[in-house]
Amino acid sequence: MAKQALHKIDALRRRWVVxxxxxxxxxxxxxxxxxAGVFLLLGWLVWWAFPVFWSVFSIMLVLHCPWRIGNQKIVSFLDREYLELQESTGLLLLPAEELNVLQSLARANTEEAWANLQVGHKLFAKRFLRSALLMALAALFFIAIVILYHPANGGNSRTRGIGIAEQKFPMEKPLPQIDGIGVTITPPAYTRRAQRSQDRFNISVEDGASVNWHISTNVAVKQPYLLFNDKERISLRNTGEGKTWQAAKTISGPGYYQVSIDGKLSELYQVQVIKDAPPVIQVKTPKPYTYIDAGEAQRVTIDAALTDDYGIANAQIMATVAKGRGEGVKFKEYKLNFNTVFTGQPQYDAQKLVDLPALNMEPGDELYFYVQARDTHQQQSRTDVFTVAVQDTAELLSMDGILSGANLKPEFFRSERQIIIDAEQLLKDKDSITVEKFNARSNDLGIDQKLLRLRYGKFLGEEDESQEVPKTSDGVADPADFSNAAKILKEYTDDHDKAEDAQFFEPAIKAQLKATLTEMWKAELQLRLYKPQAALPFAYKALRLLKDLQQKSRSFVAKTSYNPSPIKLDKRLTGELDKIIQPVNKQEIKPAGDAFGALRKAIEVLEQLKAKPTLTTADARVLQVANQQLSLRASAQPGTYLSALGAMRRILSAQKISAIDIGVVERAIQITITAPQVLPSAKAQPADGGLSRSYYKNLKNAKP
Known part of the structure; x- marks a missing residue:
């Protein structure tokens, strides 16, 4: 019974934890x-609610620690909720032989109640039900925010650009005479976008888009117009009894505009322009520098990912082949087309397999190429230059440079070269010898490659297998060596340098030696498999790495000569240094005018307005100049400066100045003003007017 009760209590504990x-x-x-609802009201990204959820959930788990709930807490909970258990549930978990007479009687009564006890989920789910109710209320709050502030219901006006994030606009307050507004945007042809319409003045259009305004008024008006950037005026055409007006304009730059009806100007409306970015090219393969070793296929696959905002019109590979050495280098250019047909899609994965012999490339030649793409707006972009070099085996096998200069390991170079020569000769003799002899010679070359690899391994601290001899007797069997730890370790451990601790060469040289050993491993494997043709690329690469190491071992010290000026013996050891002066380069630098002077003065005026909200004539002139500068910046960046420009105009025209408008203008000015440039200046005059300097000068000239 105790075991069954333990299982049931454990199941209840798991239910509580869940x-x-x-x-x-x-x-x-x-x-x-x-x-998420608050973020939506503030105009932030709603997705920030996910980090909030995981952060709060983690904190609650750490605070509550539900996995630490034990069986004893479940027992106490059952005794408190079910009176028929008589607060004796814990007795069911104890062995019967450990109970006294009273405990045995209480346990018998509890077992009867326990057998008929049905524990439901309601008692455990109380806290969960309360939390679920709160979650439902929060969901209703979020849905209400989405419905009330959705763009379709006249909330924050938003328009989605092509290739950029969603653009947010402030609430609009049209003039009271305006009864309705319809704006038709016709994107330029290169975007391949359909015509769209909106019912708001703030617009976000593609560069070069055509915009048509259709304005209806509730009264007949005379001579309404649109004023762009306080400069350009576009008259509205009357299309019906003085209450329906229309205008059109091609947008080529950002800015702002106002609607004028019967001499009354509306608030400032933004004109955002979505610039078309040039194509983005990412070359996946090959690497910036590719080296084709001997025996490898002389071809390279160019794989590029092309993306653009509106579409890719064309892409090409501009290749240049360099042949020759020194002054006899010749270049020849090629234009290679991808295998992909470009139809103006925004994304492409283009590939091209370039056969190097088809470009008349020979061993020792190099191929330079870059990928160039053009979008539907005739904008071009290109990648960096990639290099593909074909190994020249004749130069690699030559002895030039080995007989002269420093040569630390000449026999090792000759050994690797001889393995390559023997492997090529074996391939030539393949048709004239038997298969057994061919395999034997290939295996012998594999043994030579192994020996060469072991000789190089010594430079990296690896174990020399050629010196390993079988042990004929146990060297620690002598009773006199009992408990001799040093001799035991020497007998049963490897007593040689570790590869990582070997200090024969610098880290870069060691890394290249390790790469050489890797290529030798691969060449040996192919030779042992009787595939000398497959082993040649690895052997050639090992030889190239070794030859590069040999070149790195050289050092060059340029010969220099120094002809000192003759020493005047009459001045030698006199200690006179007054004729030795530092060269002085004087340059008069006139500071340029402060471009932000008007804005700095405007900040002073705005700070005064916080304490005394009364605008004098002089202060108004200062703010007028600052208003002109804000107007220029708002025409270039309306999203940043348009609200500040509107606040500045309200300050200049309002009878009562708002502290909120002052804060908006000050923040915009602080963004604009940069730190002043530090210019060289003359050294400050000492406090004594140069008296101490004159004193020491006269003291030096005074005769003893």
Missing amino acids: YQVLADAALSAAIALLA
Whole structure:
């Protein structure tokens, strides 16, 4: 009975843990939904609610620790909720032989009640139900925010650009005479976008788009117009009884505009322009520098990913082949087309297999290429230059440079070269010898390659297998060596340098030696498999790495000569240094005018307005100049400066100045003003007017 009771209590404990975790998750979701609603009101990204959820959920799990709930807590909970158990549930978990007479009687009564006890989920799910109710209320709050502030219901006006994030605009307050507005945007042809319409003045259009305004008024008006950037005026054409007006304009730059009706100007409306970015090219293969070793296929695959905002019109590979050495280098250019047909899609994965012999490339030649792409707006971009070099085996096998200069390991170079020569000769003799002899010679070359690799391994601290001899007797069997730890370690451990601790060469040289050993391993494997043709690329690469090491071992010291000026013996050891002066280069630098002087003065005026909101004539002139500079910046960056420009105009025209408008203007000016450039200046005059300097000068000239 005790075992069955333990299983049942453990099941109840797991049920409690699950409900506690679900309660924490529901409460965290409720907080995240509330945060998402607040983010939506503030115009932030709603996706920031996910980090809020995981952060709150983690904190709650750490605070509550539901996995630490034990069986004793479940027992106490059952005794408190079910009176028929007589607070004796814990006796069911104890062995019967450990109970006294009274405990045995109480246990018998509890077993009867325990057998008929049905524990439901309601008691464990109380906290979860409360959290679920809070989550439902938070979900309703979020849905209400989405419905009330959705663009279709006249909330924050938004328009989605092509290739950029969603653009947000402030609430619009049209003139009271305007009854309706319709704006038709016709994107330029290169975008391949359809015509769209909107019912708001703030617009976000593609570069070169055509915009048509259709304005209807509730009264007949005379001579309405659109004023762009306080400069350009576009008259509205009357299309019906003085209440329907129309205008059109091609947008080529950002800015702002106002609607004028019967001499009254509207608020400032933004004109955002979506610039078409040039194509983006990412070359996946090959690497910036590719070296084709002897025996490898002389071809290279160019794989490029092309992306653009509106579409790729064409892409080409501009290749140049360099042949020859020194002054006899010749170049020849090629234009290679990808295998992809470009139809103006925004993304392409283009490939081209370039056969180097088809470009008349020979061993020792180099191929330079870059990828160039053009979009539907005739904008071009290109990648960096990539290099593909074909190994010249004749130069690699030559002895030039080995007989002269420093040569630390000449026999090792000759050994690797001889393996390559023997492997090529074996391939030539393949048709004239038997298969057994061919395999034997290939295996012998593999043995030579192994010996060469072991000789190089010594430079990296690796174990020399050629010196390993079988042990004929146990060297520690002598009773006199009992408990001699040093001799035991020497007998049963490898007593040689570790590869990582060997200090024969610098780290860069060691890394290249390790790469050489790797190529030798690969060449040996192919030779042991009787495939000398497959072993040649690895052998050639090993030889190239070794020859490069030999070149790195040289050092060059240029010969220099120094002819000192003759020493005047009459001045030698006199200690007179007054004729030795530092060269002085004087240059008069006139400071340029402060481009932000008007804005700095405007900040002073705005700070005064906070204490005394009364605008004098002099202060108004200062703010007028600052208003002109803000106007220029708002025409270039309306999203940043348009609200500040409107606030500045309200300050200049309002009878009562708002502190909120002052803060908006000051923030915009602080963004604009940069730190002044530090210019060289004359050294400050000492406090004594140079008296100490004159004193020491006269003291030196005074005769003793």
